[in-house]
Amino acid sequence: MITPVLLCGGSGTRLWPLSRKSYPKQFVPLVGDETLFQASARRLSGPDYAPPLVLTASDFRFIVTEQLQDAGLDPGAVLIEPEGRNTAPAILAAALHLATTDPAALMLIAPSDHVVPDAAAFRAAVAAGVPAAQAGQIVTFGITPTHAETAYGYLELSAPPKDGHATPLTRFVEKPDAATADV
Structure with missing residues (x-):
């Protein structure tokens, strides 16, 4: 369960x-x-x-x-x-x-x-x-983001997900700064 x-x-x-x-x-x-x-x-x-x-x-x-x-x-x-x-x-x-x-x-x-x-x-x-x-x-x-946002963190994956299957996680990035979000 x-x-x-x-x-x-x-x-x-x-x-x-x-x-x-x-x-x-x-x-x-x-x-x-x-x-x-x-x-x-x-x-x-x-x-x-x-x-x-x-x-x-x-x-x-x-x-x-x-x-x-x-x-x-x-x-x-x-x-x-x-x-x-x-x-x-x-x-x-x-x-x-x-x-x-x-x-x-x-x-x-x-x-x-x-x-x-x-x-x-x-x-x-x-x-x-x-x-x-x-x-x-x-x-x-998670969802695939359309853009970076300073209000949310994101998961950096080792490869793009395929057909909804699991992809190993490289790292979690806590709420990026404005300079990173603008990239």
Whole structure:
């Protein structure tokens, strides 16, 4: 079973006034009738998936369970971050939780505010990565960018991906500076 770990502790400041600190973008129906959080949880549900493990802030714990129930999904475990410390500590908390509750689980880390137009293709990509993950490798998923952007990091691959198959990663480049992004 794949255990989806949904990260939803964001502050909601980028899309104000629609998204705000008390109700960040992942809990708002920006695209379609369901929220980005609900769409993420639905995308990572089904026979190959355990109920999601959700990491969120205390302010959002009731929104998380309510939105999962409204979507007809099992809320699973909800871990409350005592203080927002970004992605790495949240992933560590999820890994430690799973190590004690289900040591054989495959952990799939997913932000809860992404729009993925083809959920079936995404699930197929996840399924294709399972053997490598079971062999102890870290598997990452991404899109081919159209341009460099200073707000996002990127993965440098050793070769271009072919037909959606895995390509070894050379390095991760954290948010490039403006000079690099303009190249």
